[in-house]
Amino acid sequence: MLFLLSNTDTDYVNGVVANLEKEFSKEISSGLVEIISPPESYYPDLTNLKETFGDSKERVRWRTKQNLDYCFLMMYAQEKGTYYIQLEDDIIVKQNYFNTIKNFALQLSSEEWMILEFSQLGFIGKMFQAPDLTLIVEFIFMFYKEKPIDWLLDHILWVKVCNPEKDAKHCDRQKANLRIRFRPSLFQHVGLHSSLTGKIQKLTDKDYMKPLLLKIHVNPPAEVSTSLKVYQGHTLEKTYMGEDFFWAITPVAGDYILFKFDKPVNVESYLFHSGNQEHPGDILLNTTVEVLPLKSEGLEISKETKDKRLEDGYFRIGKFENGIAEGMVDPNLNPISAFRLSVIQNSAVWAILNEVMLLYESQLV
Structure with a gap:
């Protein structure tokens, strides 16, 4: 831990150092805490x-x-x-x-x-x-x-x-x-007095006391899009970047959420979690998880996986149950160009997506 004393007044610096040495004598002696101060010539x-x-x-x-x-x-x-x-x-x-x-x-x-x-x-x-x-x-x-x-x-x-x-x-x-x-x-x-003489700064972080309404993961770089109507600025882009949860007005059959990767990636598993603590009922219902392989032909896949292929080349690999969709990706489908969540039946409730986790190759090393 480094303490920087940036005042060029030597007497002031020495006084602060003396106080810190009394307060943190053990930490300073062990090397855990160091105190530094730039010379005036700096x-x-x-x-x-x-x-x-x-x-x-x-x-x-x-x-x-x-x-x-x-x-x-x-x-x-x-x-x-x-x-x-x-x-x-x-x-x-x-x-x-x-x-x-x-x-x-x-x-x-x-x-x-x-x-x-x-x-x-x-x-x-x-x-x-x-x-x-x-x-x-x-x-x-x-x-x-x-x-x-x-x-x-x-x-x-x-x-x-x-x-x-x-x-x-x-x-x-x-x-x-x-x-x-x-x-x-x-x-x-919590401080009020700035190091700028005479300046009072009432700076507070509005996010400090907020409950965690989304779970943050680092996912492959991607362009995201959706046909759903976004509510009050809770966009899909912010969710994928880990800044906010996604909130959409009542999904209908044919709606989708699309994650198109900047570069195809090898994905091992996926997790999508809908709803949150404040709105546990706003979950995705009757929604499937689909992937688009980079290669459309010549895939060495089982008959079971072949049967999951859709007309547009996507493969249906999972669905939401009780607001959650999670599972493994068939390695033979990799690399993946895109993930898509498809609504197959009209919903009676709004939808929140508060967690997107795609475990991909660079994270497996």
């Missing part, structure tokens, strides 16, 4: 910065120095561990937050993400893999005068994965593969 001249985005000269100076503070901390931390998570001294945390973060990170393949977000506020609760810190620091050093760090993070993702010849929707999909949001938030900001 900071460039911050007196003649260009005012941008309507911010005052003092605020521009404050946010610019803050960017440099974060860089100093990340540079020191990059050889200290496997992951790096940014916290502040004026937050509270949810019970068992550490194990929650650890388990969530370990279920993800290291190649699939760059940022895990455990709070929606600014830079609080943002977690990175240690090898990525070098790139992040280099990028921030180039633009530290221009924007706050949370804005710059989005630009890093754009540079890494967005194709200028593609539309904004495609870009957002690509960035979402690298930036994964965990809900509900694990950290809540």
Whole structure:
């Protein structure tokens, strides 16, 4: 654990260090806690910065120095561990937050993400893999005068994965593969006084106290679509990205939910869970699970599997029972181009989809 004291007043820093040594003497002695502080020479001249985005000269100076503070901390931390998570001294945390973060990170393949977000506020609760810190620091050093760090993070993702010849929707999909949001938030900001002199900031994370109404998994990159009428912005895209549950008005026969993979993948198993704690009756009824193999001909499959083939090339491999559909995918159908949920009979209730889990090849290593 690293404590950064970013004040250049030596007397102030020494006073804080003395207090921390009293409070955490064992942790400091064991090396669990380290206290660092940048020398005054680390900071460039911050007196003649260009005012941008309507911010005052003092605020521009404050946010610019803050960017440099974060860089100093990340540079020191990059050889200290496997992951790096940014916290502040004026937050509270949810019970068992550490194990929650650890388990969530370990279920993800290291190649699939760059940022895990455990709070929606600014830079609080943002977690990175240690090898990525070098790139992040280099990028921030180039633009530290221009924007706050949370804005710059989005630009890093754009540079890494967005194709200028593609539309904004495609870009957002690509960035979402690298930036994964965990809900509900694990950290809540409680401080009122900012390090910017005279600034009172009543920042709170609205997701902190919310119950978990969806279960989050990392699925293959895909384009999603549906014929169902979405209710109040609870879109299928948000569900697949792990941001929200999908909520639709009464399904009718012929409606569908489609997950079309960006690249065909080998899928071992699937789980779709409908309904949630607040609306347990809003489940998918009379709905089947279908897959579209990459190859339409020459499949070495059993007669039983052949009989499940539909006219459009999809194979019906399962159905919802009591709001849940789960099962294994015949390996001979792989690689899979798409999953489809098809409504085969009119429903009397609305439908919520709160969990989509597709266990695929890169997660099986």
